[in-house]
């Protein structure tokens with residue numbers, strides 16, 4: 651890692667000011683190469699942006715994510731195929747059902763987030779809130795599985811989205827939400843939030859016991875941050891305001907009256923190939939990037955497979971660069987699962 655200097659900045663998680671180390675990180679997703687100061691707390695280990703840019707607009711250009719309303723899955727019709735796909739998806743989120751297990755292996759669904767719900771004790775009557783959910787794809791899947799009380803919020807969508815199936819995504823933040831919820835989840839949105847403490851405290855107020863808050867985030871308690879430093883792709887300056895260490899998350903959770911009940915590592919080969927590109931000054935969204943098609947990339951498909959294997963090994967050692975953290979209001983909210991990637 652490159653040389654860093656000690657800076658006089660107060661950690662927003664633990665208030666420590668001593669021996670915090672400063673770094674300069676560049677915007678490399680789009681290759682703007684604007685520079686941003688970050689610092690790493692010597693006490694809790696949290697890496698954080700020194701000053702939050704006043705205008706984040708240039709860093710979320712159109713096409714950053716698709717916020718177009720998704721095509722809702724067809725209303726469940728009593729067809730044999732739909733019945734089988736429901737069995738598969740129920741298995742994905744519960745690990746129950748022999749036939750579902752077989753179908754899950756035979757017909758895997760790419761980018762499926764349902765497996766992250768395995769440790770959460772849910773019923774179809776559970777109230778589920780998805781924060782920073784874009785067009786609400788996961789909520790549509792849950793609705794198709796019989797979950798009636800689901801809601802999404804995302805401040806960056808153009809307007810509220812109302813699907814025929816009854817799913818709503820509101821153009822709002824968590825602080826606009828009231829009522830009681832059994833699961834509040836953040837799939838790679840929490841690291842973009844500038845007030846993590848207030849956010850978790852509001853979650854704790856909204857959670858009905860036993861209550862679970864699921865945070866899927868990158869972590870600096872990882873090989874990738876230690877090895878790549880400011881070229882680590884998931885630092886993602888300036889969009890990621892906080893890159894949490896395990897210690898920082900423990901502190902934040904305790905400040906909100908929550909406890910980390912389970913951690914499931916799910917990092918992928920992305921941490922290697924994209925960080926290797928940054929080392930060579932290749933932006934993520936550039937023609938030479940692996941994202942743009944393997945013919946223009948410095949990496950072959952077999953290189954990528956090797957990176958994925960290395961990521962699996964890191965996950966098994968709890969050293970991958972991202973994980974799902976299950977914060978529980980009471981221990982009964984979360985059931986422990988076997989270690990490793992839920993996919």
Ligand SMILES: [Zn+2]
Nearest residue numbers: 661664691694
């Ligand atoms: Zn700190």
